[in-house]
Amino acid sequence: MSRLIEPEVAERVLRRALARGGEFAEVYAERNTGMTMAIDESRIESVQSGAEEGAGVRVTSGATTYFAHVDGLDPADLERAAAEAAGALRGESGEPRQLHAVPGVPQAVEQRPADVAAERKAALLRELDERGRGAGSEIAQLLASYAEVRREVAVANSDGLLSNDDRSRVRIGVQAVARRGETVETGAETLGGHRGFELFDGDPGFVAESAARKALTLLDAGPAPAGSMPVVVGGGFGGVLFHEMTGHGLEADHVQKGASVYAGKLGEQVAQPLLTAYDDGRMPNEWGSDAIDDEGTPTQKTAVIEEGRLTSFLYDGLTARRDGVAPTGNGRRESFRHLPVPRMTNTYIAPGEAEPEAMIAEVARGFYAVSFGGGQVDPATGDFVFGVTEGYLIEGGRVTRPCRGATLIGNCLQALMAIDAVGSDFEIKTGICGKAGQKVPVGTGQGHVRIGSMTVGGTEV
Amino acid sequence: MIGVAQQAVAATLAAGASDAEAYGSEEARREVRARGGEVESLTAATQLGIGVRAWIGTRAGYAFGTDLSEWGLATLGARAAEAARVADEDEFAGPPELPVRLTSDMAAEVALEPMPVLELSDASVATWSVAEIAELALAAEGAALAADGRVAGVEQAVYADSAERIAIVSSRDVSGEFQRSSCYAYVLALAEGDDGRETGLGFDLGRGPAALDPVAIGREGAERATAMIGAVKPQSRSCPLVLDATVAASFVGLVGRGLSAGAVQRGRSPFAGKVGGEVAAAGFALSDDGLDPGGPASSPFDGEGVPCRRTALIDGGALHTYLYDSYTARRGGAASTGNAGRGGYRAQPGVAPSNLVVEPGSLRFEEQLSAAGDGVFITDVAGLHSGVNPVSGVFSVGASGRMIRQGELAEPLREFTIAGDLVSMLRSVRGVGDEPRWVPFGGSVSTPPLLIGAMTVAGS
Numbered sequence: 026m027s028r029l030i031e032p033e034v035a036e037r038v039l040r041r042a043l044a045r046g047g048e049f050a051e052v053y054a055e056r057n058t059g060m061t062m063a064i065d066e067s068r069i070e071s072v073q074s075g076a077e078e079g080a081g082v083r084v085t086s087g088a089t090t091y092f093a094h095v096d097g098l099d100p101a102d103l104e105r106a107a108a109e110a111a112g113a114l115r116g117e118s119g120e121p122r123q124l125h126a127v128p129g130v131p132q133a134v135e136q137r138p139a140d141v142a143a144e145r146k147a148a149l150l151r152e153l154d155e156r157g158r159g160a161g162s163e164i165a166q167l168l169a170s171y172a173e174v175r176r177e178v179a180v181a182n183s184d185g186l187l188s189n190d191d192r193s194r195v196r197i198g199v200q201a202v203a204r205r206g207e208t209v210e211t212g213a214e215t216l217g218g219h220r221g222f223e224l225f226d227g228d229p230g231f232v233a234e235s236a237a238r239k240a241l242t243l244l245d246a247g248p249a250p251a252g253s254m255p256v257v258v259g260g261g262f263g264g265v266l267f268h269e270m271t272g273h274g275l276e277a278d279h280v281q282k283g284a285s286v287y288a289g290k291l292g293e294q295v296a297q298p299l300l301t302a303y304d305d306g307r308m309p310n311e312w313g314s315d316a317i318d319d320e321g322t323p324t325q326k327t328a329v330i331e332e333g334r335l336t337s338f339l340y341d342g343l344t345a346r347r348d349g350v351a352p353t354g355n356g357r358r359e360s361f362r363h364l365p366v367p368r369m370t371n372t373y374i375a376p377g378e379a380e381p382e383a384m385i386a387e388v389a390r391g392f393y394a395v396s397f398g399g400g401q402v403d404p405a406t407g408d409f410v411f412g413v414t415e416g417y418l419i420e421g422g423r424v425t426r427p428c429r430g431a432t433l434i435g436n437c438l439q440a441l442m443a444i445d446a447v448g449s450d451f452e453i454k455t456g457i458c459g460k461a462g463q464k465v466p467v468g469t470g471q472g473h474v475r476i477g478s479m480t481v482g483g484t485e486v
Numbered sequence: 487m488i489g490v491a492q493q494a495v496a497a498t499l500a501a502g503a504s505d506a507e508a509y510g511s512e513e514a515r516r517e518v519r520a521r522g523g524e525v526e527s528l529t530a531a532t533q534l535g536i537g538v539r540a541w542i543g544t545r546a547g548y549a550f551g552t553d554l555s556e557w558g559l560a561t562l563g564a565r566a567a568e569a570a571r572v573a574d575e576d577e578f579a580g581p582p583e584l585p586v587r588l589t590s591d592m593a594a595e596v597a598l599e600p601m602p603v604l605e606l607s608d609a610s611v612a613t614w615s616v617a618e619i620a621e622l623a624l625a626a627e628g629a630a631l632a633a634d635g636r637v638a639g640v641e642q643a644v645y646a647d648s649a650e651r652i653a654i655v656s657s658r659d660v661s662g663e664f665q666r667s668s669c670y671a672y673v674l675a676l677a678e679g680d681d682g683r684e685t686g687l688g689f690d691l692g693r694g695p696a697a698l699d700p701v702a703i704g705r706e707g708a709e710r711a712t713a714m715i716g717a718v719k720p721q722s723r724s725c726p727l728v729l730d731a732t733v734a735a736s737f738v739g740l741v742g743r744g745l746s747a748g749a750v751q752r753g754r755s756p757f758a759g760k761v762g763g764e765v766a767a768a769g770f771a772l773s774d775d776g777l778d779p780g781g782p783a784s785s786p787f788d789g790e791g792v793p794c795r796r797t798a799l800i801d802g803g804a805l806h807t808y809l810y811d812s813y814t815a816r817r818g819g820a821a822s823t824g825n826a827g828r829g830g831y832r833a834q835p836g837v838a839p840s841n842l843v844v845e846p847g848s849l850r851f852e853e854q855l856s857a858a859g860d861g862v863f864i865t866d867v868a869g870l871h872s873g874v875n876p877v878s879g880v881f882s883v884g885a886s887g888r889m890i891r892q893g894e895l896a897e898p899l900r901e902f903t904i905a906g907d908l909v910s911m912l913r914s915v916r917g918v919g920d921e922p923r924w925v926p927f928g929g930s931v932s933t934p935p936l937l938i939g940a941m942t943v944a945g946s
Contacts, residue, residue, distance in 0.1 A: 065752065068576060070546070072569035075832060076561075077535065077552040090527040096534050096552040109530045113616050143572040166753050202754065202877055209878045249882070251722045251905075251944035282521070284641045284676065364527060401868045401884070405641060405676055405685050408901055410884025412873035432873050432882040432903045480719075482882050482903025482944035
């Protein structure tokens with residue numbers, strides 16, 4: 026890999042960025058290469074490769090951030106971006122500190138996806154197609170996709186930081202459609218990591234079987250219940266619930282704007298003592314892991330809730346400076362075209378002591394939510410909503426039948442406090458999180474978790 | 487731009503492709519974020535890139551990049567051809583076969599029929615200075631704060647604009663270029679009630695900042711936020727609903743996705759097999775109009791160079807046609823409707839609605855409320871990306887709004903869901919409002935509020 030940006034060039038760009046004032050300047054350079062392909066109707070299609078490079082330069086002055094980005098990494102491109110960013114400033118020029126290189130230590134990648142022949146990736150998709158279709162004669166459609174991306178990043182700032190990272194991610198996703206007469210149901214499953222192609226060394230075909238099984242199960246589904254009831258949330262993907270209802274409210278930008286229900290609650294009991302949760306950007310080879318965040322801060326493991334007590338927010342550099350604390354390595358951005366904002370990495374509820382079966386056995390009538398299509402939260406009010414893609418009715422302490430079209434809805438402060446059991450099982454799944462128009466890869470995890478009472482929005486009143 | 491696209495086509499053919507198409511875009515963007523009477527961030531950006539489709543016989547591949555040097559374009563062409571070699575044969579794959587010749591800027595000719603000239607650029611995008619657009623964002627924030635004493639703050643006031651030039655060239659004589667500008671502004675107002683905060687979104691969009699009214703944007707955000715103060719959970723039941731235009735637009739966007747031939751042909755649409763059938767109430771009419779002068783998504787030609795047009799989708803309750811690009815048209819034995827959508831040069835074209843337009847009806851908003859009698863006015867929905875099954879059309883989404891009692895707006899409601907399926911919902915449209923609005927949610931949609939006969943509301 027050639028260097029994205031020479032230290033001399035970085036220094037020149039930073040000097041240019043501070044030429045008209047400002048307290049802080051940064052240049053972030055990136056080279057993105059990637060490939061995606063899909064199989065649909067048992068045919069390899071949508072084969073696509075991309076290569077782009079560019080840089081973003083920002084200057085902060087008082088409460089204002091000035092940002093410019095350009096496609097291309099020629100020194101002239103970078104200086105143009107610096108001049109644009111500084112264009113609206115009217116102050117005295119500043120001097121950046123001398124750069125000290127602190128290279129990041131990238132996640133271990135054994136087999137670079139780009140070095141693997143495209144035919145092997147196509148063969149992987151064909152295997153997913155066969156395994157998924159083989160799961161049952163009622164599987165009518167199967168769509169599987171493969172994606173690889175390599176992001177080389179370098180960041181330098183006027184405080185003298187110069188760091189870099191080299192990130193390879195691979196992911197497969199399967200969507201299966203099952204049909205019985207007029208009834209049509211879908212099931213989805215993914216597998217991904219901050220890893221090389223070795224992620225698929227085991228038995229990736231289970232991803233397709235799992236998606237197919239979900240779709241087939243739903244063929245027998247009845248309407249979802251509507252109303253308030255206990256809800257047991259499954260492990261792995263279930264972590265998206267914590268991600269949405271609590272994680273976003275812990276991001277320091279929301280907090281500082283007073284647009285988080287957790288503002289002012291540091292040190293307070295926000296959950297039962299049985300709950301402890303972390304954000305950990307260092308977990309080896311997990312989807313949300315990186316060596317450094319997109320401002321050059323090393324990633325770390327941050328306890329956000331310890332035994333029910335709120336212990337930390339998630340910070341990028343700007344919000345950390347405002348609160349007079351150290352950044353937590355959560356300054357992330359989708360690409361050089363975006364400003365970094367506080368974002369989660371891998372966020373999870375730590376394993377507890379309850380057995381999942383026992384948790385369900387204690388519920389007279391409730392809902393078992395296993396997979397979510399995603400969710401949304403308004404951090405200011407704490408109101409959230411989740412679409413349940415795989416859910417079951419619990420009756421008399423037993424899981425009785427699958428339900429279609431259910432949604433969980435509630436308020437995060439109440440729902441988090443209402444968690445009355447945390448399972449001893451544990452799993453982390455991959456997600457793509459959207460915030461402020463930027464998408465970043467995140468890990469969400471937990472074991473089974475039970476919420477004492479929550480609104481289930483179905484059609485069966 | 488068109489010269490670069492021509493070079494990219496030549497490079498792709500040289501790399502062994504039997505046909506090639508290049509789509510280039512050059513864009514200048516600005517964005518201002520304001521908060522607390524100050525500019526929080528100011529962004530200026532230029533983007534320049536190209537995407538190439540290569541066909542080798544009936545195998546198709548795609549590549550995009552930002553390196554527009556001779557070497558960069560040669561590599562790009564080679565990557566696109568390489569991608570095509572990996573793909574399986576597909577008898578319907580290939581460039582558009584229309585005898586299309588697109589001429590300079592806004593005009594295009596198809597089979598000697600002149601296209602209407604579209605005015606898609608507004609001078610104010612170029613002439614308004616950074617200070618002026620910052621002032622606009624600050625004015626929207628100020629208007630939200632001034633509108634109502636219960637507005638505690640504005641989480642964000644944003645203005646953004648873009649001026650772009652798009653060029654497309656293919657080995658089958660497609661060659662065209664056009665310019666377009668667009669902008670939007672919004673505020674997210676925070677209102678303080680006795681039992682917590684409420685948020686309200688106010689927004690507007692246009693081709694240039696001169697078309698936006700910051701005071702109206704701020705007031706809308708303030709009104710929406712303060713209207714929610716003291717909101718309670720409704721009782722679970724089935725009742726009539728009035729969907730605010732922003733909510734109706736989100737659902738219409740989902741309908742548009744289901745009417746895309748790609749979803750239909752692959753058995754992933756609730757509208758599959760329904761052409762000629764009754765899919766909506768008689769009073770509901772929906773079209774896709776890529777030439778609507780006010781439409782944010784309007785353009786002279788689509789993402790593969792086929793001229794845009796107006797297509798009646800649902801009329802008198804009956805489904806007339808699906809939306810096609812050239813691939814799905816060939817596969818479905820139909821003609822392209824000019825609906826090859828493109829999410830910039832990084833995305834290959836696929837069938838997508840352009841501007842979806844719901845034909846306005848005759849009911850004033852008050853008449854819709856009074857026809858609802860006892861029901862719920864829905865002002866916001868959440869979780870549309872997760873709560874809707876695109877294959878079956880079954881949905882359950884989070885919602886907030888106001889109770890309708892005896893035809894009048896009553897207490898605010900929150901934390902409930904509405905559930906049903908798209909076709910049943912269209913069939914139970916009982917009244918279409920008379921005031922349409924362009925909404926950027928769910929694509930680009932123009933719709934008035936809609937009165938729905940009955941739907942399930944799940945609360946307490």
